[in-house]
Structure formats: C-alpha cells, structure tokens
Amino acid sequence: MLDTPNTLTPAINSKTIATGKKILTGDRATGQLHLGHYVGSLKQRVELQQGNQQTILVADMQGLTDNGNTPSKVASNILNVVADYLAVGINPAQTTICLQSGVPALAELTMYYANLVSIARLERNPTVKNEIQGKNFGRSIPAGFLTYPISQAADITAFQAQLVPVGDDQLPMLEQTNEIVRKVNALANSEILVECHPLLSNVSRLPSADGKSKMSKSLGNVITLDASDQAIGQAVKAMYTDPSHLTIDQPGQIEGNVVFTYLDAFHPDTIFIAELKKHYQRGGLGDGKTKQILTDCLQALIAPIRARRQRLIADKGYLTEVLKKGTEQAKEESQQTLDKVKTAFGLNLL
Numbered sequence: 001m002l003d004t005p006n007t008l009t010p011a012i013n014s015k016t017i018a019t020g021k022k023i024l025t026g027d028r029a030t031g032q033l034h035l036g037h038y039v040g041s042l043k044q045r046v047e048l049q050q051g052n053q054q055t056i057l058v059a060d061m062q063g064l065t066d067n068g069n070t071p072s073k074v075a076s077n078i079l080n081v082v083a084d085y086l087a088v089g090i091n092p093a094q095t096t097i098c099l100q101s102g103v104p105a106l107a108e109l110t111m112y113y114a115n116l117v118s119i120a121r122l123e124r125n126p127t128v129k130n131e132i133q134g135k136n137f138g139r140s141i142p143a144g145f146l147t148y149p150i151s152q153a154a155d156i157t158a159f160q161a162q163l164v165p166v167g168d169d170q171l172p173m174l175e176q177t178n179e180i181v182r183k184v185n186a187l188a189n190s191e192i193l194v195e196c197h198p199l200l201s202n203v204s205r206l207p208s209a210d211g212k213s214k215m216s217k218s219l220g221n222v223i224t225l226d227a228s229d230q231a232i233g234q235a236v237k238a239m240y241t242d243p244s245h246l247t248i249d250q251p252g253q254i255e256g257n258v259v260f261t262y263l264d265a266f267h268p269d270t271i272f273i274a275e276l277k278k279h280y281q282r283g284g285l286g287d288g289k290t291k292q293i294l295t296d297c298l299q300a301l302i303a304p305i306r307a308r309r310q311r312l313i314a315d316k317g318y319l320t321e322v323l324k325k326g327t328e329q330a331k332e333e334s335q336q337t338l339d340k341v342k343t344a345f346g347l348n349l350l
C-alpha cells in the first residue's frame with residue numbers, strides 16, 4: 001500500500017486539555033530519567049492522571065533496538081524508570097504503569113502495521129535519521145531500530161490514545177502513527193483506531209548543559225532526578241552562557257544562554273526571572289550569580305524527588321508488584337484493539 005501524504009497533526013497545549021481522554025506515553029528503559037523528561041513530559045503526566053485514563057509504558061523492547069548486544073543495560077533500568085515515575089508523583093492507583101515486553105499484543109500489532117509502511121517512509125523520519133547518524137551504525141542499522149516508529153504506533157493505538165505527552169523529538173513518530181491509523185481504518189472500512197495528538201509542554205526540548213544537543217540518556221549528558229546537590233552544582237557551573245560576557249559590567253545575552261533556558265524551564269517565579277533577564281542584558285549581573293540562583297532552584301526541585309526515589313528503589317518487590325498489576329490491566333485493554341486489527345486484515349478465522 002502506498003504511503004499517505006504527511007499531514008501535520010495539530011499539537012495541543014496542556015491548558016486546552018479536556019478531561020476524560022485516553023492518554024499513552026512512555027520512556028525507553030535505557031537509563032534513569034532526567035530533567036528533560038521532567039519538564040518535557042513527566043510533569044504533565046502527573047497533572048493529567050486525574051480525570052483522564054492514562055497508561056505509561058516502560059519501553060524495554062524499544063530500548064533493545066540500539067542495545068541488542070548489551071541487553072543488560074535495558075533489563076537493569078526497568079525498575080529505575082518505575083522508581084522515577086513514582087518519585088515524581090505518578091500514582092499507580094490513577095495511572096496504569098506497564099512493561100512493554102509483558103504486553104504481547106504490542107509486538108503482534110507491530111507485525112501487522114509493518115506491512116503498511118515502506119522502508120523509504122521509515123528512512124524519511126527525521127528523528128530516526130538524526131539518531132542513526134549519531135549512533136554511528138554505519139551500514140549495520142538494526143532492523144528493529146529503523147522500524148521502532150512502527151512499534152511506537154502499536155503502543156499508542158493499542159490503548160486507543162487520543163493524547164500523547166511528549167518532547168518535540170517524538171512528533172514525527174506521531175505523524176507515522178496517524179498514517180497507520182488511517183490505513184487500518186481504510187482497510188476496516190470503519191474508525192476502529194483513533195488518531196492521536198501530541199501534547200507538548202512549554203519546554204519540549206531541554207538542551208544539555210553545553211547547549212549543543214538535547215539532554216538524553218544515551219548521550220550521557222543528563223542531570224538525573226536523584227542527582228546530589230554537588231552534582232547539580234557542578235552541572236550548572238559547567239553550563240554554557242554568553243561567551244562574550246567577559247566582565248560583570250558588560251551587557252549579557254539571553255539568547256542561547258543555557259542558564260536562562262533552564263531558569264525559564266524550572267524557576268517558579270516568572271516575574272523575578274523577567275527582571276533578572278533585564279538586569280543581565282543591561283549589565284551588572286555576573287554568571288556566578290545567575291548560576292547560583294539556578295543551582296538553588298534545581299536543588300530545591302530535586303531534593304524531595306531524590307528522597308522519595310531512594311526509599312522506592314530500596315523496595316524492588318513493591319516496584320515489581322506495581323508493574324505487574326499495571327501490565328495485567330494493559331494486556332486486557334490492548335487485546336481488544338488487536339482483535340479489531342486482525343479482523344480488519346481478515347484474520348479472524350479462529
């Protein structure tokens with residue numbers, strides 16, 4: 001079947017969220033979660049869990065797509081991710097937390113959808129394209145890696161998700177998902193799957209401290225959600241500011257100044273930050289001072305999360321139990337979608 005044209009899905013802002021929506025999102029089990037996850041997605045998930053039907057997926061199979069030779073990296077991070085969820089305030093009584101490899105319908109849906117997507121379409125996905133370059137696969141791109149957007153489409157559609165709270169690197173995945181939805185619905189001659197909308201936060205791509213790339217687990221440039229006060233201080237100290245701001249008296253530039261990007265993302269007092277920016281721009285405010293304000297703010301944000309996380313990670317039995325319960329729920333829900341999709345392909349003899 002030919003690819004359908006690329007039509008942009010309108011992004012939704014959290015302020016326009018209606019309640020009663022089905023929501024799906026997830027994270028690769030490739031390391032501890034970090035501040036990019038916090039502002040890009042986790043904060044919204046905590047707000048959304050009340051009044052919506054939210055499922056969160058620990059994407060262990062997707063984690064394998066670039067770790068096939070080092071699977072222990074994925075296995076050892078599954079409970080780390082669950083601990084991060086609970087530490088930031090995701091409540092398993094309100095949100096279903098499940099493990100991708102424990103929900104067989106997801107792999108099955110991936111196989112059906114794979115027949116509706118061309119290799120050329122997969123190669124055009126800009127996020128995957130960037131990641132392939134960054135990972136130096138050369139000519140040995142794992143098939144699972146090139147096709148992971150199909151598996152993400154399976155994850156999203158299995159739960160009939162209408163909203164997906166993500167960072168902006170995920171927008172191309174949602175486009176591909178909706179293309180698949182339209183093709184399956186055309187086959188079924190009925191709206192058996194729903195199209196999804198991205199839910200972008202105000203900070204849809206938190207940069208790394210050097211400002212050169214996105215904060216990301218695999219790039220090793222993260223501030224984790226259990227970072228010590230000392231680690232936070234060091235990371236802020238190394239942050240890129242304005243290289244031409246050589247003395248305190250000189251006017252400084254806000255644009256591209258990572259310290260201000262972070263202050264905008266994390267500081268609760270927006271009026272104070274607006275004043276601080278003006279002061280910096282007219283001169284008389286040093287980077288030492290702005291970095292101290294940011295350090296204090298991040299330390300205050302992370303301290304309670306770190307304390308909760310330390311208690312949680314010490315109780316692996318409880319974390320496993322939470323995941324098991326959520327996975328059972330997810331199995332049931334996704335099976336219903338799988339049955340409909342198989343019927344759309346005419347494969348419902350048994």
Ligand code: ATP
Nearest residue numbers: 027028030036040166167204205206215216217218
């Ligand atoms: P990896 O390097 O293994 O891909 P990652 O750090 O990119 O890990 P993911 O598990 O791929 O994290 O992403 C999970 C979710 O968090 C996605 O919705 C993604 O858009 C969002 N996210 C990740 N990093 C950031 C960031 N720096 N800023 C905003 N959102 C982010």
Ligand code: MG
Nearest residue numbers: 028169216217
């Ligand atoms: Mg990623």
